[in-house]
Amino acid sequence: MSEGNGIVWESVRFRVPCQGCAGTAEAVGGQGLVFGRLEWSEEIRCGGCGRRTVTCGRGETPSWLRERLLAEGELSPARLVLTGEGGSGRSVVAMKVFRARLGLDLAGARALLAEIESGHHEATLPEAAELAEALRAVGVAAHAVPRGQTDCPISGCIS
Numbered sequence: 001m002s003e004g005n006g007i008v009w010e011s012v013r014f015r016v017p018c019q020g021c022a023g024t025a026e027a028v029g030g031q032g033l034v035f036g037r038l039e040w041s042e043e044i045r046c047g048g049c050g051r052r053t054v055t056c057g058r059g060e061t062p063s064w065l066r067e068r069l070l071a072e073g074e075l076s077p078a079r080l081v082l083t084g085e086g087g088s089g090r091s092v093v094a095m096k097v098f099r100a101r102l103g104l105d106l107a108g109a110r111a112l113l114a115e116i117e118s119g120h121h122e123a124t125l126p127e128a129a130e131l132a133e134a135l136r137a138v139g140v141a142a143h144a145v146p147r148g149q150t151d152c153p154i155s156g157c158i159s
């Protein structure tokens, strides 16, 4: 994973029945944060009949793909970690970001913040990176931490 170059991407490989023949096709599904926007894609290639399809979109990722990333991704589920000083000021700003980005109501934003602060929040790495980026933009120190990592992944980070 890389942060800071504008792109955070995670993808998983799997097999699906081919729509063009009776064979099994290779698929790659991914989700990424590309210059501040979430994108997703799925590419299916069949070695048997040569059929190839690509589907992609921006914004909300299809739930089957999201679930697959959370279940099988190398970097997901990731955690969003707030590293600066806490307090009600930060809470208000953070909840504002959650409501604007995720369309949550106040109760939902509060529940999400509680989840994050208690270390129980799980998202795909690109989703966590998106929120971290949005939080940093309003002055809240936040990082997306990939699965299996406990520390801030950014070398030289002092927060």
Ligand SMILES: [Zn+2]
Pocket (backbone or CB within 6 Å): 018, 019, 020, 021, 022, 023, 024, 025, 046, 047, 048, 049, 050, 051
């Ligand atoms: Zn085929």
